[in-house]
Amino acid sequence: MWQTITNLWSTYIVPILQWGGWGLFVWLLWYVFKHGEKLDKWVARIDKFLLWIGIKRDKQYVARDIKGKINSASKKINKEAEGVVTKGIDIVWVNEENIEAFLRSGKVVIRMRHHSNQNKNVVNAVMYYVKTGILHTGKRYLPEKIQLALDFSLTKKILSEEADDGTAIDYFSLNMLEPSVKNDRELEKRFSTIELMEDRGLLTRILLREIRFIGKKLYPRTPTQEMLKETERFFTFLEPFANHRGGDDDIKDWQFVDKDIQVGILYVAKQDTISVHGLEPYQKQLKKRIEAGCKRIYIFGRQKNNLSAIKTLTKLIQKEVPTVKVHREYYFELRGGKTSAICAVVSVE
Amino acid sequence: MKEKNPKKEELDFIYDEDLMPVLEKLGVKTNFTEGNIKCLFCNEVITLENLYSFFIDEGKLKMICDKEDCIKQFKAKG
Numbered sequence: 001m002w003q004t005i006t007n008l009w010s011t012y013i014v015p016i017l018q019w020g021g022w023g024l025f026v027w028l029l030w031y032v033f034k035h036g037e038k039l040d041k042w043v044a045r046i047d048k049f050l051l052w053i054g055i056k057r058d059k060q061y062v063a064r065d066i067k068g069k070i071n072s073a074s075k076k077i078n079k080e081a082e083g084v085v086t087k088g089i090d091i092v093w094v095n096e097e098n099i100e101a102f103l104r105s106g107k108v109v110i111r112m113r114h115h116s117n118q119n120k121n122v123v124n125a126v127m128y129y130v131k132t133g134i135l136h137t138g139k140r141y142l143p144e145k146i147q148l149a150l151d152f153s154l155t156k157k158i159l160s161e162e163a164d165d166g167t168a169i170d171y172f173s174l175n176m177l178e179p180s181v182k183n184d185r186e187l188e189k190r191f192s193t194i195e196l197m198e199d200r201g202l203l204t205r206i207l208l209r210e211i212r213f214i215g216k217k218l219y220p221r222t223p224t225q226e227m228l229k230e231t232e233r234f235f236t237f238l239e240p241f242a243n244h245r246g247g248d249d250d251i252k253d254w255q256f257v258d259k260d261i262q263v264g265i266l267y268v269a270k271q272d273t274i275s276v277h278g279l280e281p282y283q284k285q286l287k288k289r290i291e292a293g294c295k296r297i298y299i300f301g302r303q304k305n306n307l308s309a310i311k312t313l314t315k316l317i318q319k320e321v322p323t324v325k326v327h328r329e330y331y332f333e334l335r336g337g338k339t340s341a342i343c344a345v346v347s348v349e
Numbered sequence: 350m351k352e353k354n355p356k357k358e359e360l361d362f363i364y365d366e367d368l369m370p371v372l373e374k375l376g377v378k379t380n381f382t383e384g385n386i387k388c389l390f391c392n393e394v395i396t397l398e399n400l401y402s403f404f405i406d407e408g409k410l411k412m413i414c415d416k417e418d419c420i421k422q423f424k425a426k427g
Contacts, residue, residue, distance in 0.1 A: 059364050086358045094363045096374040102361055103375075108404040112362045124401070125360060127420070133358035148421065179417055 037075060037088065040068030051115060058115045063091040065118060066125045069168075073161040074133075080204035080331065084212050086133045119171040123159070126168075127176070130154045135208060138215025141223050142231045149190035150207075152177055153198065193235075196242035201333060205343045206298055207238060210261060213296075217260055227260065234261050241265060254285075257293045264289030264297040268306045268313065279313050286317055290324070290348055297346040302333060307342045314344045323349045368397070375410060388414040390422045 032039050047061035071088030078085055094102050094109050102109060110128050112121045130151050139147050156177065159169040181188040197203040211231075218227065237256040244250055255264040266285055268274075273281055289297050301310045307330070314326045325347040333341040363371060372378040380386050384394045389411045393399070401415040402423065413419050 058366075062364065063362070087356060089358050089360050092359055092361050093367070094361050094371065095367045096370040099363075099371045099374055103403075103405045103410070106405065107361050108402055109361050109363050110402050111368065111400050112364050114365050124415075125362070128402075129358060129360060132360075176417055176420075180421065 037068050037071035040064045040071065044068050059093060062112050062115050062118065062121055063093070066122055067091055069122060070126060070129055070158060073158040076161055077157070077204060080201075080329075081209050084135060084204060084208040089129055089133065119168045122168040123155075123172045123176065126155050126158050126172075127151070130158070135211050135215060137219035138211035138213070141214050141218055141227045142211065142235075143228050145184075145186045145190050146232065146235055148180075149187055149194050150211075152180065152191055153194040153203070157198065157203075190235075193239055193242050197238065200242055200244065201300070201331065201341065201343065202238060202241055205329070205345075206263070206265070207235075209345075210234065210263060210296075214260060230258050230260055233258065234263070237263075255289050255292055255294050262293050262295040264292070264294035266297060266299045268299060268301040268310050271305060274305070274309055279309060279316065282309075282313050283316060283320075286313065286346065287320075290321065290346075295348050297348075299344040299346065300341070302339050302341045304340060307340055310342050310344050314346060317346060321348075325349065368400075377410060386412055388412065388416075388419055390414075390419040391416055 041064075044061055044064035047057040047064055050057045051061055067089060074085045074088045078087075099109075108128075110124060112125070115121075134154055139150065142150065155172060156169065159172055177191075181191055194203060194207070197207055214231065221227075234256055237253060240251045240253075254266065256262070266282065266289065268282055286297060286299070299310050299314065301307055311328065314328065318324055318326055326344060327347070328342060328344045330340065330342050333339045369378060372381050377386065381395065384396070386395045387393060388395055388399075389406070390413060393414055393416070395412045395414055399414040399416070401413050401420060403410060403412040405411070413423050
């Protein structure tokens with residue numbers, strides 16, 4: 001009996017454990033490669049503990065904590081709109097040995113305080129990252145207040161995504177955001193609109209995407225009044241969509257065709273229309289926008305029936321106009337409960 | 350439609366404990382401790398309490414303080 005057990009052990013269990021161990025190791029390596037930001041966050045927690053017991057890990061903790069938070073948030077933003085933010089950050093510490101080379105190459109050095117001021121450090125780092133790492137080539141073509149409001153909103157978004165304990169976002173709201181918007185009506189208005197866009201899923205899916213396209217098209221040209229006015233008109237065009245509460249009456253213009261921006265929007269929302277007329281009315285509207293010169297048409301829909309309707313609609317338009325490209329993104333809208341939603345982008349070449 | 354993400358952004362930080370040796374290396378430590386360096390935007394004296402960032406502008410070392418308005422102007426400066 002004992003002999004049988006030891007045979008079974010050495011024949012089957014030991015190899016499984018051996019190969020299982022290697023498998024686990026390979027899986028771990030793959031996981032760390034794919035999710036480096038999670039490793040940073042865990043190591044930051046270990047560093048924080050080591051600091052607490054008196055081991056000197058100040059710089060390591062400050063850097064890992066910031067890196068983990070920013071990289072994790074940028075990954076989430078990129079899931080919503082591929083390519084609008086950088087893959088994240090790397091932190092380089094400047095000291096007396098390398099300072100001259102850094103400054104000579106035109107780099108800006110940001111001061112990080114003692115780890116006991118980590119909320120301030122995180123907020124300063126995120127604000128600076130938003131300024132330099134998110135669409136800096138496109139944002140320069142936005143009017144100043146919209147640019148500032150967008151940076152505030154993105155900073156808030158990053159800090160909210162990673163608000164484990166909520167203290168950095170509280171620090172930001174209290175010390176940066178509230179004092180700024182309190183004394184500036186226009187900034188307050190722009191910021192509120194962007195926040196509504198974020199609630200409706202329009203911030204990453206339309207506004208940031210379009211700012212990226214503007215940057216690709218215009219950078220490095222110096223922003224002219226004409227360019228700034230066009231982006232302001234585009235922002236105004238998006239406002240009714242941000243304020244939309246359902247129904248048809250509050251949105252008048254469903255397309256924006258100007259010199260550098262050509263965008264159309266389509267909501268597939270009415271089950272009555274689909275059940276009576278099928279997809280034809282939507283097909284017509286989509287074609288109308290393409291004929292009007294829209295380079296990208298954003299089609300939004302919520303709930304299961306509309307999701308499949310949009311999938312069919314975009315397949316139909318691809319058959320009819322083979323040059324268009326379609327990108328479908330499924331997500332969950334959290335407004336008024338968790339609802340499945342889709343944003344399909346029809347790009348006209 | 351799938352877009353490539355831009356590469357990682359490098360952020361250059363200086364930690365509090367490295368600040369004085371760096372200012373010494375740049376030859377501005379005495380000016381800094383004596384309160385002779387002022388914020389590029391608001392002209393307030395830069396101290397250990399309020400230093401936010403520094404960089405070279407038009408060949409000269411410039412510092413800015415951590416006042417909300419100065420950070421805003423710094424952001425706008427690009």
